[in-house]
Amino acid sequence: MKVPPEITYRNVEKTDAIDTLVNEKIAKLEQVCSYISSCHIAIEKINDRPRSGSPYRVRIDITVPPGHELVGESNPTEDTQYEPLNAVIRDAFNAARQQLVKLTQRQHESDKSVSREIDRETTALVTKLFRDRGYGFLKTLDGQEIYFHSNSVLHDDFERLEVGTGVHFFLGQGEEGPQASTIKIIDKPGVRVGKSEQTLIEPPLDWKE
Template structure:
């Protein structure tokens, strides 16, 4: 790494165990991408007593050559009450790893198929503040939930309604859920409200 990793603690006491865990996770990221320019991690206590989720937030910002950047902001907002800080850190770095692998694979030219042949769904709803959205599968019209940490090849904040994506699906507690979401068509149309018919195909779909 060209610039030594930077770890910032806000409203929380730094401990040797947490610091060692973060540095261990950074080292593992370098195994997937050994040409990272920089990595800045922020560990903060965002809330004192949230009704659910975690009081902690982990932000990870990674830069790599050619002006590319990976940004992860992780703050569990549902599920188990007050998950341990260590678990929140591991989940945040797993999200960063998925994005990093997707980006480096793209840069190395290993993904060479045509986007229009891979697009299986269209983003129809985004809830930016809550960190989730919904896809509609083109072939079936099925609506599928996805979390911000499922996005692998760009940041959640860059998504737009109408983006064409490919995804992998599992059955979650609340129904179909995408485990990975990769944008393959960045054109967007805010008017998309349902799965296009044969006469109403999304942008870039042949």
Template sequence: MKIPLQITYNHLEKDPAIDKLVRAKVEKIEQFCNYMNSCRVTLEKVHENPDSGSPYRVQIDMTVPPSHELVVDRSPDRGVQYTPLDVVVRDAFDAARRQLQELKERQRNEVKRHPDQQMVAVVSELHPDENYGFLKTINTGRELYFNRQSSDQFDRLEVGTGVQYREVPGEGDRPYAISLKIVNKPGERETKSDESNIEAPMGWR
């Protein structure tokens, strides 16, 4: 697992089985979207004996380059009483995957509409002492090699940085990236209009 994961329990005893489930779900999401900056999962017991629904709440907070924050909040308040925690976890991660799918589609469409303005890859691996790294393309998920000569902004790069680049053939017909230009660094917002990139929790009113 490459995605930084933080699991927090509130008013609950830490449960190894739930930990294992959460990590398995994050690994599946990583296969689908492996350029996330972070994933925070909060597990909380909000009611001891609710009249209906589940006593548990699960919140998933994901950050995705260049400046997107996706939040899923699941706390069933109707339906089957005492929905088990593992069921709420599974439901929350299903919703998280749907949000990521929608975001990836929007990113692909933005790249097609504004190819000169949009981030088309993120730095997925960086070895500054050895003067090289790898990019992960947004639209296809391919990995591309680059080195210090590929960018005059090399020293500003870090894992999660969004970049534009040019692709050229390398040794053995393996392409590599040159002319890297930073679009966004982790945690930065592109413009004030990007406030719309922060997604409200699923089911929030």
């Protein structure tokens, strides 16, 4: 997780047992999706003496690039057998995990679809980088802006990218529109190799570094 999870307790005593349970459940979410960008957890007591159900409510808000927001919540109602806090926490994380599994499956299917729809290798320049969030944008030589995720950069080279780096990539269609995959670094725009006078990649006409 790029940003440490935020855990809020309201009218609930934070104990080592509860803290350990929450962190174990967070780790299991990260096993499902390793690129979660944020996770906010609210644990609160909303009723001191319920006749049934539970006095507790747990809500988990998760953000997954490129802009998916998921909510897992557990607030046992009066027609539910009384549940202690640890059970409510597990229920909320189970709900969040189910949504996360479905999202990552859709993203993987989308990636497969993109691979099937690849027409050609395309050249572009990196125009925007959000290192802490693990994604960025490319601009093709015809001026089209394309989203990419760090996982799509070959050889774990995401950290080597800079604004202005020239790349080759395959263009496909993701859930949010055009998306780059199989990104391979070429060089900086205008850089020449050896004694060759041929420029590796010419910047778009409106390029500004």
